[in-house]
Each structure stands twice: as C-alpha cells, then as structure tokens.
Amino acid sequence: xxxxxxxxxxxKPVAGKAPRRSSKALDWRAALETEAKxxxxxxxxxxxxxxxxxxxxxxxxxxxxxxxxxxxxDRIQGGLSQxxxxxxxxxxxxxxxxxxxRLEEGGWIIRKNHPTDRRARLVYATxxxxxxxxxxxxxxxxxxxQMLQGVRQSEVRELIARLEKLKRNLGGADD
Amino acid sequence: xxxxxxxxxxxKPVAGKAPRRSSKALDWRAALETEAKxxxxxxxxxxxxxxxxxxxxxxxxxxxxxxxxxxxxDRIQGGLSQxxxxxxxxxxxxxxxxxxxRLEEGGWIIRKNHPTDRRARLVYATxxxxxxxxxxxxxxxxxxxQMLQGVRQSEVRELIARLEKLKRNLGGADD
DNA sequence: TTGAGTTAGTATACATGGATACTATATACG
DNA sequence: CGTATATAGTATCCATGTATACTAACTCAA
Numbered sequence: 184x185x186x187x188x189x190x191x192x193x194x195k196p197v198a199g200k201a202p203r204r205s206s207k208a209l210d211w212r213a214a215l216e217t218e219a220k221x222x223x224x225x226x227x228x229x230x231x232x233x234x235x236x237x238x239x240x241x242x243x244x245x246x247x248x249x250x251x252x253x254x255x256x257d258r259i260q261g262g263l264s265q266x267x268x269x270x271x272x273x274x275x276x277x278x279x280x281x282x283x284x285r286l287e288e289g290g291w292i293i294r295k296n297h298p299t300d301r302r303a304r305l306v307y308a309t310x311x312x313x314x315x316x317x318x319x320x321x322x323x324x325x326x327x328x329q330m331l332q333g334v335r336q337s338e339v340r341e342l343i344a345r346l347e348k349l350k351r352n353l354g355g356a357d358d
Numbered sequence: 359x360x361x362x363x364x365x366x367x368x369x370k371p372v373a374g375k376a377p378r379r380s381s382k383a384l385d386w387r388a389a390l391e392t393e394a395k396x397x398x399x400x401x402x403x404x405x406x407x408x409x410x411x412x413x414x415x416x417x418x419x420x421x422x423x424x425x426x427x428x429x430x431x432d433r434i435q436g437g438l439s440q441x442x443x444x445x446x447x448x449x450x451x452x453x454x455x456x457x458x459x460r461l462e463e464g465g466w467i468i469r470k471n472h473p474t475d476r477r478a479r480l481v482y483a484t485x486x487x488x489x490x491x492x493x494x495x496x497x498x499x500x501x502x503x504q505m506l507q508g509v510r511q512s513e514v515r516e517l518i519a520r521l522e523k524l525k526r527n528l529g530g531a532d533d
Numbered sequence: 534t535t536g537a538g539t540t541a542g543t544a545t546a547c548a549t550g551g552a553t554a555c556t557a558t559a560t561a562c563g
Numbered sequence: 564c565g566t567a568t569a570t571a572g573t574a575t576c577c578a579t580g581t582a583t584a585c586t587a588a589c590t591c592a593a
Contacts, residue, residue: 212433215495218502221514223426224521225404227448230550231528232397237551248579251398258387266541273402278580280543285578302541302588320390327393332527338520339396345509345517346399352507353406405580412581423549441571453550455573460548477558477571 228330235329239322243315244289250319252282253291257312262305264297273356403505410504414497418490419464425494427457428466432487437480439472448531 233247240250255271256263265283269276283306286292290311297303312319331339351357408422415425430446431438440458444451458481461467465486472478487494506514526532 212429215429215498215502217514217518218506219426219429219498221518221521222404222407222502222505224518224525225400225407227530228521228525228528229397229400229404230448231525231530232400234551235528246578251394254387254390254394264541274579275581276542277544277582278578282579297541300541300589304542323390323394327390327397330397330524330527331393334520334523339392342517342520343392343396343399345513346396346403348509349505350399350403350406352505353403353410355402355406409581421548439571449549450551451572452552452574453548457549472571475559475571479572 232326232330236322236326239325240319243318245319249282249286249291250323252279253286253308253312256292256306257308262295262307264303264305266303268306407501407505411497411501414500415494418493420494424457424461424466425498427454428461428483428487431467431481432483437470437482439478439480441478443481 236247236250237245245253252268252272252274255268259271263271265276265279268283269279272279274282283292283294287294290309293307293309294304295307297305334342347357411422411425412420420428427443427447427449430443434446438446440451440454443458444454447454449457458467458469462469465484468482468484469479470482472480509517522532
C-alpha cells in the first residue's frame, strides 16, 4: 500500500562513509540473517493475527488479549484468583489487572472478594459471554481459517509440537 | 515459580451458577482449543525470546525492536527515509518515529534532511554500531542457540517456510 | 503472640504497538 | 498558475507488555 516515491532520487551515500563496510562486519550480518528471519516471523504473525481478529470483533470492542483472558475465565469455572489467572495465561499480574478492569467495565466479568483471604479477589465470567460466544468464536475460527489456508491438520499438529519445543528451550511453561 | 496457595481452599461455585454449561457452549470451546494453542505460541515465543535477548544486552539499553530497526538501517546503506524504513520493518510510521528518537538519543543513528524533499528525513547508522556489533551479534546468536537447542538446520528452514506461508495467508509481505 | 518473610493486588514508569489527526510539503491536474 | 490531492513525519490516545515498588493481608516460626 504505502509505496514510496523517494527511491529514484535517493542521494548517494555521504562522501567518505561508503567504504566502511569491512569483511568482519559482513560476517555477523550474514550469520544472523536466517535466524533473525525466523524470530521476526513470530512477531509478524502475531501482529497480523491480532489485526485480523480485532477487525472482526471491532463492534464488541474486544481485543485479542482480553479474549484470551475471558476465554480462560469462562473455561475454568469456579472462580479464579488473579494470581492463578496470571499463571495460566502466562501474564504478569499488573497488566492482567488492567485487562480485568476493562473486562469488568465491559460487563464480561465480575470480581468478588475471596471468602477467607481478604487480599484475594476471585474472577467470574458473567452471562454476557453466552450472548456473544458465537460471534467471538466465529471471529476466531475465521482468522484461524485465514491463517491456515492450505495447511493440513497433521501439519498443524506438527507445527505446534515444534513450536512448543522452541518455547520450552526458552524456558517457557509447557501448558 | 509463582505457585498459589489458594487452590485447596477455593470456594465452591456460586449457587445457581454451576449448571449453566450447555453442550452447545462446550462445542465452540473444544473446537477452538487446538488452534488457540497454536496462535498463542507465537506470542509466547516472541515474549520469551525478547526477554532472553534483552537480558543479554541490558548493559547497552538496547531493546529487541530497536535492534531490528538498527540492524536494518545498518544493513541497507545509503540513507533510508522513515517511510522506506517503516515499509521494510513492517511497522507503522508513528511507532517507528519514536524508536528512531530513542536510537538517536543513544547515538546509534542520525537523521539528516533530505536534499530535495523538505518533508523527508534520511536515517543513517553512526559508527557506534561498529564498536558494539560483536556484542549485539553475540547476544542474538546466544538467544537463537538457546531457542534452537536440538533442532536441525533442515528443520529450521522447513519451519521458516511454513511460518512464511501462514504470514502470507494473513496478508503479510513476503520479505 | 509477635515479628519476619511471603503473597495478592494495585500503582507507576517506560517501551512498544495500532489508529487517527495534524502540519508542512510535494505533486498533479485543470 | 493555482488548487485539489497525496505524502512525510509527528503528536496524541489508548492497549498491551516489562520491571519495580507499594499496601494490605497472610503465614510461619521463635
């Protein structure tokens, strides 16, 4: 979309600066290119996936991360403390608290005081999700379908297994 | 790490709320679980990768995204406009501008006025990167090595190919 | 029981991200 | 030439993310 019109008239490199590329400098660049490409794919796919999903749910004002938290709260019934929720969603407690603030403002969840631990607040999904579950699930499925065009189910499972290995290598939890 | 001590004393579900789970509700949850797992792996790996990399470069105050931009500026010599840079790094111009502000504060880049287009500013890497390139490259390589433990080179190439397909499916550029 | 250490949740500061609006400038067209 | 449109970069608002500090409350051991 955003083509530039500067290419043809870009000035020559600044005098005295052009020949500074040493062979040593070339080395580390070349060695990193392939792996750097891999590592940025994670960011890029995440960004594109979120963009697609949030475009489909714009009317509900639901972000991808809010959906992750809400989905978890709704999946695990019985009231979760925020610390438990942070463990499960692998988020820090501070950003989780803010996301819960927004979900509570939107009427998706409620927080109740823990009956015995006065520090803790238990998080419950409200009935609102029942009304919108289909739309949210449809949006998620549509984005998945978009991403996984032409990818066989067996490939998806293999991909998950490999990515989980990378995650474990980096010290991530196993789910 | 952050074990919770609430599990054993979690109160029973609120009276009258427990039996609301319908079979229809179970449907959309089950259908989404596998694919949701895949999509969150991208976020999780990105987060863990960044954390590992930034721990190794803390002394330089270099974040992962700043490194991506600086790497690109340094790789493509001759002065890039911010719009060109935004295209290449697949970022929006606004956040890119802020990242360039920080890189400029740190002395990693300079911005010069375009000789003929007074709207545009051309970005150049300074010589500072020559001094720290080895440390940055070492940090990046170490994080890659950590992530790719026990993964063969051929698997890495295959993984890249598959992820690039997902990225294209979501409308992403091809690099 | 009391005091040290731990935990739950929130507040705060800062670095990314997206979306949008705005200024200055450039281009294209009548 | 003058005006409409497009573009470059910045500013602004908000949502996430990390790190850190803080308050209140809990636990455990002397």
